[in-house]
Amino acid sequence: xxxxxxxxxxxxxMARNYIVLLLLLVIPIILITIFSFxxxxxxxxxxxxYHYQNALTMVLVFQLFAGAIVMYLIDHDLFKExxxxxxxxxxxxxxxxxxxxxxxAGYSILLGVLLMIYTQFVLGIIWANWAWMIYIIxxxxxLSIIVCLIFTFSVKKYKIAERLSELYGVGFVVLAGLFxxxxxxxFFDFFGTYGNPxxxxxxxxxxxxxxxxxxxxxxxxxxxxxxxxxxxVMLNLGRRRKL
Amino acid sequence: xxxxxxxxxxxxGNTTNLIxxxxxxxxxIFLPKGEGWPFLPYGYQYFGILILFIxxxxxxxxxxxxxxxxxxxxxxAPVSHFQYLSQNLLAYSVILILQCAIxxxxxxxFGQELYQPSRLFLLFVSxxxxxxxxxxxxxxxxxxxxxxxxxxxxxxxLIVVLGGLIIPIEIFPDLLKRIAVIFPTYWLAExxxxxxxxxxxxxxxxxxxxxxxxxxxxxxxxxTRKIY
Numbered sequence: 001x002x003x004x005x006x007x008x009x010x011x012x013x014m015a016r017n018y019i020v021l022l023l024l025l026v027i028p029i030i031l032i033t034i035f036s037f038x039x040x041x042x043x044x045x046x047x048x049x050y051h052y053q054n055a056l057t058m059v060l061v062f063q064l065f066a067g068a069i070v071m072y073l074i075d076h077d078l079f080k081e082x083x084x085x086x087x088x089x090x091x092x093x094x095x096x097x098x099x100x101x102x103x104x105a106g107y108s109i110l111l112g113v114l115l116m117i118y119t120q121f122v123l124g125i126i127w128a129n130w131a132w133m134i135y136i137i138x139x140x141x142x143l144s145i146i147v148c149l150i151f152t153f154s155v156k157k158y159k160i161a162e163r164l165s166e167l168y169g170v171g172f173v174v175l176a177g178l179f180x181x182x183x184x185x186x187f188f189d190f191f192g193t194y195g196n197p198x199x200x201x202x203x204x205x206x207x208x209x210x211x212x213x214x215x216x217x218x219x220x221x222x223x224x225x226x227x228x229x230x231x232x233v234m235l236n237l238g239r240r241r242k243l
Numbered sequence: 244x245x246x247x248x249x250x251x252x253x254x255x256g257n258t259t260n261l262i263x264x265x266x267x268x269x270x271x272i273f274l275p276k277g278e279g280w281p282f283l284p285y286g287y288q289y290f291g292i293l294i295l296f297i298x299x300x301x302x303x304x305x306x307x308x309x310x311x312x313x314x315x316x317x318x319x320a321p322v323s324h325f326q327y328l329s330q331n332l333l334a335y336s337v338i339l340i341l342q343c344a345i346x347x348x349x350x351x352x353f354g355q356e357l358y359q360p361s362r363l364f365l366l367f368v369s370x371x372x373x374x375x376x377x378x379x380x381x382x383x384x385x386x387x388x389x390x391x392x393x394x395x396x397x398x399x400x401l402i403v404v405l406g407g408l409i410i411p412i413e414i415f416p417d418l419l420k421r422i423a424v425i426f427p428t429y430w431l432a433e434x435x436x437x438x439x440x441x442x443x444x445x446x447x448x449x450x451x452x453x454x455x456x457x458x459x460x461x462x463x464x465x466x467t468r469k470i471y
Contacts, residue, residue: 019390034405034419037416038414039414163259183275
């Protein structure tokens with residue numbers, strides 16, 4: 001378990017990357033605040049204040065971009081600048097990669113929780129079920145990290161992998177119909193509901209809020225299955241990845 | 244016009260730029276029409292956001308030049324800074340204007356209802372220049388292109404929301420409604436509303452001249468020569 005001694009530095013490197021902090025913490029805080037000012041009076045059909053739904057969406061949307069920092073560290077350490085150094089160190093490189101992934105997941109879950117604390121105490125949004133919310137946030141973070149790593153391993157140029165990961169984030173936001181309504185056919189219906197991690201998690205949290213436990217677990221388990229399947233794909237791709 | 248020609252070549256040599264410059268605008272044409280709001284089809288409401296992104300991507304090329312020392316070499320070459328800047332900007336604006344033409348007139352061919360297409364085209368052109376100038380002013384504060392791009396991206400999110408392009412300005416609280424006037428996106432949104440409902444041509448001229456004011460001020464800020 002020599003890898004454990006590197007964890008401290010991984011965490012430091014993540015925390016010091018202020019651009020990630022800006023994009024995943026400061027921007028969402030500003031956006032949620034502005035939106036809650038704008039939407040403070042309107043109420044949805046079910047009687048929930050509109051800015052609750054909005055804050056929920058925002059917290060989850062920014063989890064779609066959680067993989068960027070992990071992608072950067074893995075590429076930097078195992079494929080690019082630090083490759084030679086890391087491979088001469090007397091520890092298991094695979095464990096090192098896992099430790100980066102776990103740190104990244106923890107980091108983005110922490111950012112998500114910070115957002116929730118901010119919205120609860122400053123904007124007065126009451127999160128009904130904290131544990132379930134954090135569980136869903138962690139699923140989203142892990143999923144997006146795995147997807148980003150799949151991009152890193154399967155594409156040769158890192159720049160393109162970066163663009164693809166942005167496309168993953170923005171694409172699912174668009175497919176969820178948050179910018180404009182999607183046309184109605186089987187493809188868009190699927191990717192607007194059960195094929196979309198964002199809508200899956202929003203639906204799951206809403207179901208849990210209405211105490212439909214069975215449905216909520218079902219939707220969360222779809223995410224879990226996706227994570228397991230993609231994890232296997234990621235392992236295979238990562239093992240075969242050459243320079 | 245050598246710099247102009249090479250600026251065009253450089254822009255189209257980059258794959259990501261090519262996608263930004265061709266596929267996204269064409270996709271704008273096919274977006275559906277909203278119910279109630281926005282009054283124009285979604286693609287035209289959101290084309291402004293795309294113009295802002297394209298503006299920064301094009302202006303980043305100038306920042307790249309500064310980083311690689313091209314500007315330093317140009318300073319000793321018999322090319323004035325004015326020529327360098329004006330020809331680069333000319334190339335970028337030609338590209339942006341072409342895109343506006345594709346989006347507006349492609350929309351007519353596709354059968355979108357655009358009310359006053361030629362005035363819509365004029366509005367987009369004014370906004371293109373404003374966006375390019377703002378991006379130029381923005382990059383003059385930075386040395387690294389990644390930082391400038393990411394920060395500008397977050398800025399775009401904010402001004403797009405606060406300017407009323409994504410959410411109609413009518414539902415804003417009073418304070419935000421007044422603050423919105425600062426942002427260029429507010430004037431674009433006003434212009435788009437004018438295209439649908441406007442009658443008085445003076446209002447349209449006012450909107451365009453505000454956008455041109457942004458252009459002039461920002462070009463003055465961004466046009467200083469910086470040699471590192």
